[in-house]
Amino acid sequence: MRLVLQFSSLCAVLAIAPSVLAAPPAIQSLSSATVTHNGRVRIFGTDFGKAPGLVEGASVEIGGVPVATARWEDGAISAYVTRDVPLGDTTLRVVTSEGASAAVPLTIEPLPPADGRVAWRFQVDGMGIQHRSGIGPDGTVIAVDALGFVYALGHDGLLKWIHDGPRRAGHEFGSGSEGPVAVGADGSSYVGIEPLGPDLQLHALAPDGTLKWILNEPWANTVSGPAIGPEGDVYWAVTAPGGGLQRLKPSGELVWSNVGEPPLSGAYYERSHELLFGPSRANGPIDQAYFAATLGDIYNGMPTPPFLYGFSLDGQQRFATYVKSMSGSFSPRGQAAVAPDGRVYLSSWGIPEGWGLHAYEPGGGERVWSYFPEPGNVVSMPEFDADGNLYVMHDGSYLTSLDAEGSLRWEIFMETGSKLGPSLSPDGSTILIDGMDIAPDGELDAYDSATGAPMWKVLFPIENGTYQMPSARARFTVDGTRAYVSTAIGGQPDEDVYGWLYAIEVEEATEPGETDGEGSTTGEPDPGTDTDATGEPGTSTGEPSTSSGEAPTTAPNETATGAETGADEGGDGGSSAGETGAQDDPGAEGCGCRSANPGGAGGLLLALPWLVRARRSRRGR
Template sequence: MTDQSHTSHQAAPGATPDAAATPEIPAEAITVVATGLAAPRGFTWGPDGAIYVALAGDGLSPAPAAGESSAPARPEAPPSVVRIEEDGQVTPVVSGLPSTADAYGDVQGPVDVGFIGDQLYVLQDATGGIEAVGLDWPNGLYAVEPDGALRMASSETVYITVNPAANIYHLVQLGEPFAMVPEGDSFWVVDANQGLLLKVLPDGTQSVIADLSLGHPVPTAIALAPGGGVYVGSLGPGPHTDGQQKVVKVTPDGEVSDYWTGLTMVTGLAVDTDGTLYALDMSTGNTDAPPNIYPNTGRVVRQTGPSTLEVVASGLNYPISMKIGPDGALYISLPAIAPQGELGSIVRIDPHASDTTVAVPDGFLTNASQPYASEGRS
C-alpha cells in the first residue's frame, strides 16, 4: 500500500483503541478464524466452501541477479495463497510469487484472490521497479493451475506503461493493483498508485473504466454495488486526517459519483444482503504530526446516510481487507502493517450480534500460532 507521502507506523505513547464500546458483548460477536498468517491480504470463499487468502509474505524476496529474468526460488518462503477449512486448518495452495518490502517496511506481494467459476486467480502487487522482481513476475493477474503452478493471465505492469493515469503523483513502475472483485467473466480491479478502476479479463484484455487519479485518492477497496457497477473506497495520501476519505459509486460505463463521505483510510468495503454498506477504516484518531497513524485504532463502520456512520467494531490492528461471508458475518484480515514481522489473522465479526460497538478485547490475538514463520524473521 503506498502513497509516497508515507507516514510513520510507530505507536504513539498512550495510543489506545476507540473507547466508545462496552465490554458487555456476546461471545459470538467477534471470533478468530485463523492465525499465524504471513501478511494476510484479500480473501474469498471458494466453490468448496473454504476461505482462500492471499499472503503478501515476509518481504524477503531477493532481486534478480544481473542478467537473470527472475528472483531465485525460496523454498523457505511463506506460501502465496492458503486455504482455511471450516475447522480452521490452514493448508498452502500455491507458492512462488515474490514478496517485497518498501523503504518503510510495508510488505507487498500477493494482495487478493478471486474465482471465476472453479478457476482461482491471484492478484500480485509487489513494490518497486521491475528490477525488484524481474521480467518474469510483473504485477497483475495470475491463474493458479491444478498442479499449483502459476500462469500470467494479465500483466498490469505492461498495461499501465502504455495507458498511464492522467495524474501521476509518484510512479510505482510495477503498478499497484490492490483489490479486485469478480463479476461474470472478468474482474474489477483498483490500482492504488495510478488511481485507476480497471476491468480485467483472464485473456489479458484490460480497459480503464474510470480514472480516479485527480488528488491522489489511493483507491484500496472495492465491492459490487446493488443494481450494477461498484463502490470504490480510498486510503488517501498522508497524513491521513480523519474524515477526509470517501466511497464513490462507479457505473458500468464509468460515471463516478460520491456515495459516502467522512471516512478514514478505507481498506475494505462489504455490502450486506439488504444493501447496507460497511467500510473498514484502517486507522483512526490520526494526527498531522508523526507517528500520524496508530495501531489498534481500526474500525468497521456501517453507513447510515450519505455522510454519516455507525461504528460496528473498534480496536482493530491496521485491518486491511473485509468481506461478507456466506453466513452474513464480516470477515477481516489484519494487520496491514507489522513492524516486527508479526504474523496476521482472519477474524469474524457478526454485525448483528450486539446493539453496541464491538471492541476488540485486550490480548484477543496474543496467543496466535505461527506456522508459517520464515527463517530470518522474529
C-alpha cells in the same frame, strides 16, 4: 604426477566435506510448550537446513504427523498445527535429509471459545495480510500474507494447509502483496506471488493446496486481480513487457492478452487492487472488466497519467478514460467499483476541484456525475446496496451515503476515523469499517446503513508490545453472518513478526457494555458520534437504471471478483525465511488522513482529526 594426485585428493576431500560436516537437526527451545489447535509454534535450534520446496526430506512432525510450515531458517522454523493433529500431550520433531531431531514435548489445546463477536483468530507468519481474503463454496477462507504464504482455514478456524509461494517456485524469499486471492467454483485458488527477483508469478492451487501450475511474467508488476470472471476463467492485469489484461483457463491456458492503449507500461501508486466485472449496458449481461492504473515511470521523471480501463470479456478494449490523479491514503488506491445500474465509480484528485468521487458510463467511460465532499481530502472507493445507494469515506473521518444520482442521504463524523474505507454486508444493512482512535490502537466499527448510526465495535488489543490495525477491508460471507478481517502489528521485533486473521460474527447478539480481553466488543453507540446529515450533495446527470451488474460486496459479485474461494483438506506444507515490512503508504495530494505510525510525522497526522472535529463544530454553529 605427484602434484596431480595431491590436487585430486584435495578435490575429493572438499567434495565430501559438506556431507561429513552436516549434522542432524537439534531443537533447543520452543516459543511455547502449549499451542492451540490452529496455532503457530516457533522452533529454535541448529542445523535445520533449507526449507521444503528447496530441498528434499525437510519437514516438521507433531505426534508423527507432518504439519505445515511457514518461515524456515537454519536456526528457526515457524510450524503450524493442522486440523489432522490430535489434541492433548504429544511431541514435536524436525526432520531433514541428515536425520531427525530428538522429540520435544508439546501440548495441543482446543481453540478458545468465542470472545464476544470474535469466533476465532489465526496467526499468520508474515507482518499482516494486505488484501481481502477469499471465501470458498464450502466456507473455506483463504488468505495470503506479506511473505507469500497462502493459508486455508475451515469455517471452524482449523488450518487445512499452507502453500509456500516463493519456495514452491524455487526462490528463498518473496512477497504475497500482489493482489487478492481468487478462487473458482471448484475450489481452486489463484494468487499473485513476487519471488525475490524481477519476476511476477500467478500460482494456481488445487482445493487441497497442491500446486497446479505457475504462470511467470518477467519484469512485471500486478496492476489488478487476479479475479474469477462470470464464465469461470481467471483474469489478471500486469505491466509490460509481457503484460496487459490476460484471460486464462483454469488449466492455465492463455485465452487472450491485451496490453492496452495506452499500454500498461507501469503501475505506480495504484497496484494490486481488485479487478471488477459489470454490464456494458443497463440490464445487460456481465460482459466487461474494469480496473484503474497510473502509468509512466515516476522514478525517471516521466509523466504518470492515471486511466480507468474497460475491456470486453473477449479481449477488446472498450475505453481508457483519463481520470487525473488517484494517489492517496485510502488503500487500495485506485480501486474501481461497479454499481447495480452498471456504472463504474472511481475517486481521484485534480486541480482545482480537489478530491472527488466520479461516476462513469460503462459503455464508453464518459463521466456522468461527480461528488466533491467538504472537507475535500482523500475519498475512498464506494460500496453499494441493491437500490444503488452508495457509501463512501472522505477526510479519514466522514462516512457518507449518497443516492444513485449523487444526492446526500446522510453523513456522520467518526470519532475514530478510517484508513481503508467501508465494506457493506450482502443484504445492505451493515457497514464495517476500520477504526483508529488518537491512541495507537485499532478497532472494527459497525454502522447502520439506513441512518449511519453506530451499532457495535470490536477492539483489537495492544499486542507484542505495540498496536494492531485492520490491514484490509472486511470480507463478508455470502450469507452475511460473518466477516473476515485481517490485522497488521506495526513496530514488531524482527525475530517475532506476525499478523492476525479474525472471524467476526456479524449477527451475534451481544450485551451492551464492554468485555475485556482479546477482540473485546461493545454494543453501545459512541456517544461522541455525530449522526446528523451535513454537507452539500453532489451534482448528477442522467437517470439511474437497474441492471444485472453486481456490487462489489454482494454475493453474486464475490464470485465475479474472485471472492469465493474454497479448499478441501490436504497439505502443501511450505517454509519461508526473511522479513518484509508492512504495506507501503505513499503520501497523497491534499491528504488529511491519519498515519498508522504513531511516531515522527505520523504523530502530527494522528492529531489532525481533532482539528477537523473543531472545524466541523464551527461550521455547525
